[in-house]
Amino acid sequence: MSFFAALVDPSMPFVRNAFMASLLSSLLFGVLGSVVTVKRIAGLAGSISHAVLGGIGLALYLDARKIIPGLPPVVGALVFAIVAAALIGIVSLKAKQREDTVINAIWAIGMSIGIIFIAKTPGYADPMSYLFGNILLVTTTDLYLLAALDVVVIVLAWRFYPQIEASAFDEEFAQTRGVKTDWVFLVTLAVTAISVVLLQTFVGIVMVIAMLTLPTGVASYFSKNLKGMMFLSTAFSFVFSFAGLGLSWRLDLPSGATIVLVAGIAFLVVSAVRIKHKA
Amino acid sequence: MSHNVAIRFTDVGFSHREVVVLEHASFHVHAGEFVTLVGPNGAGKTTILRLILGLARPAYGSIEIFGVSPQSAMTEIGYVPQYMNYDPSFPISVAEVVRMGTLRGTSRDTMRIPLSSMADVLEKVGIADLTDRPYAALSGGQRRRVLVARALAGNPRILVLDEPTANMDRASEQLLFAALGKLKGETTILMATHDTGFVSALSDVVLCVGEREGAEHGILRHASVPEDRMSSNAADDQLARVLHDTELPDNACCCGADEVSDKPSVSQPEDGAGQGGGR
Numbered sequence: 001m002s003f004f005a006a007l008v009d010p011s012m013p014f015v016r017n018a019f020m021a022s023l024l025s026s027l028l029f030g031v032l033g034s035v036v037t038v039k040r041i042a043g044l045a046g047s048i049s050h051a052v053l054g055g056i057g058l059a060l061y062l063d064a065r066k067i068i069p070g071l072p073p074v075v076g077a078l079v080f081a082i083v084a085a086a087l088i089g090i091v092s093l094k095a096k097q098r099e100d101t102v103i104n105a106i107w108a109i110g111m112s113i114g115i116i117f118i119a120k121t122p123g124y125a126d127p128m129s130y131l132f133g134n135i136l137l138v139t140t141t142d143l144y145l146l147a148a149l150d151v152v153v154i155v156l157a158w159r160f161y162p163q164i165e166a167s168a169f170d171e172e173f174a175q176t177r178g179v180k181t182d183w184v185f186l187v188t189l190a191v192t193a194i195s196v197v198l199l200q201t202f203v204g205i206v207m208v209i210a211m212l213t214l215p216t217g218v219a220s221y222f223s224k225n226l227k228g229m230m231f232l233s234t235a236f237s238f239v240f241s242f243a244g245l246g247l248s249w250r251l252d253l254p255s256g257a258t259i260v261l262v263a264g265i266a267f268l269v270v271s272a273v274r275i276k277h278k279a
Numbered sequence: 280m281s282h283n284v285a286i287r288f289t290d291v292g293f294s295h296r297e298v299v300v301l302e303h304a305s306f307h308v309h310a311g312e313f314v315t316l317v318g319p320n321g322a323g324k325t326t327i328l329r330l331i332l333g334l335a336r337p338a339y340g341s342i343e344i345f346g347v348s349p350q351s352a353m354t355e356i357g358y359v360p361q362y363m364n365y366d367p368s369f370p371i372s373v374a375e376v377v378r379m380g381t382l383r384g385t386s387r388d389t390m391r392i393p394l395s396s397m398a399d400v401l402e403k404v405g406i407a408d409l410t411d412r413p414y415a416a417l418s419g420g421q422r423r424r425v426l427v428a429r430a431l432a433g434n435p436r437i438l439v440l441d442e443p444t445a446n447m448d449r450a451s452e453q454l455l456f457a458a459l460g461k462l463k464g465e466t467t468i469l470m471a472t473h474d475t476g477f478v479s480a481l482s483d484v485v486l487c488v489g490e491r492e493g494a495e496h497g498i499l500r501h502a503s504v505p506e507d508r509m510s511s512n513a514a515d516d517q518l519a520r521v522l523h524d525t526e527l528p529d530n531a532c533c534c535g536a537d538e539v540s541d542k543p544s545v546s547q548p549e550d551g552a553g554q555g556g557g558r
Contacts, residue, residue, distance in 0.1 A: 016527070038366070159387060168369070169376070170363050174379075175378070176356065220370065228370065
């Protein structure tokens, strides 16, 4: 059966859900990815998203050992994401010179905690499923949550667009115009942390960070302003997700990894063409 | 010219970690004056500007901008930074950079200002033809003038420029001073430079920062005397005025003020608006 036939087949709701998840997450990837890129905090987002594995591992362990029965992994992920975002936020604002070390430490420690707890969890849990997720397992509830987060991000980006643009372009000048740039930074981190948690449940940790940066990377070559970058990277994100889904269906490949690969190849090809064009 | 005091420092002290930058520094600037702040690198010029802009707070003493605290007067001041941590891949047009100057706190109003209404500001600094160009595509000198336009877009009562001619070619420098010449009188201008050998003929007052015997972290106020250095055939040409700039005597910023000005005033807590620095 072709991918398009599966998309409209009533007996295959998971394909439609995957399609809807691609559409809704593209908005998030496009808008948030553009802010993360122009504020140059992709490394911070990467650190938060990988630290989330620690929370997932810990929650799985506490549940399986009946220490906290029924604890869903997403709760552990949320706690770890918020702690990681808070630590990174404090270090970035108060001890800038240590920022790199702390970001990398949180990244590595979070993942290590996750791997240790997953290994010690009775029964079988595959860390790979959390790293790359499975977009075909998206539920209707996930879609509602994703849609709600889309609304929050779009409203924030629309309402505070001048403040976001100014604090990313020239933070000191924005401060002289009365913009609380620290708050812009902390709210961006918090929204990124929550988005990462929600997105990783079905697209996986690696894909979250790839899709926050790669579509925006492609869009940055064609955008005249931040607004345009947000629209274009949303479009690119959707095209990559849709193409990746179709390819993974046709070639029987893992969907998350295929989507990342499509986005990655598109980014490298566009970058190579632009660099050659400039030279 | 009005004798309202635009900026008043009274017995101000500031230290950066253990290093004393300002010690019992007092000076004032009248509304409408063109003031050049000179002193070697590290003397504290940028600190003085940051204190005026409300980006830093003094350890002791008081600072008033039109009679209120710098934090309350933030949007009265237009700021042209020396260095901008600028990302060349940031997608933004000249007009959008300039519009940033109209930003006020959390307001979204700046988005309602049509880019065309900023034409007069762009005209003033001679970049009207660059409005729609990407900011990244401009030369260093053009970018500096865009930043002056951005500072002017908010209709500031005080314009603060930090080393505006650093790394600028002679032609760009002349265009910049031509633009500043048009503003002289209507806007209070405070310009920092480390180049004591080149003080614009536009200057009414020179403030010397640091390197004064017995008060290494203080400030001296001189009236500058550019007019008698001008050649007669250039006197009526606004642009030509900058070709005949005042060279400060070698001892201008390290010795007593008596040797460099006809009626100098070593600024101490003084009588306020009545003291015109030998004007």
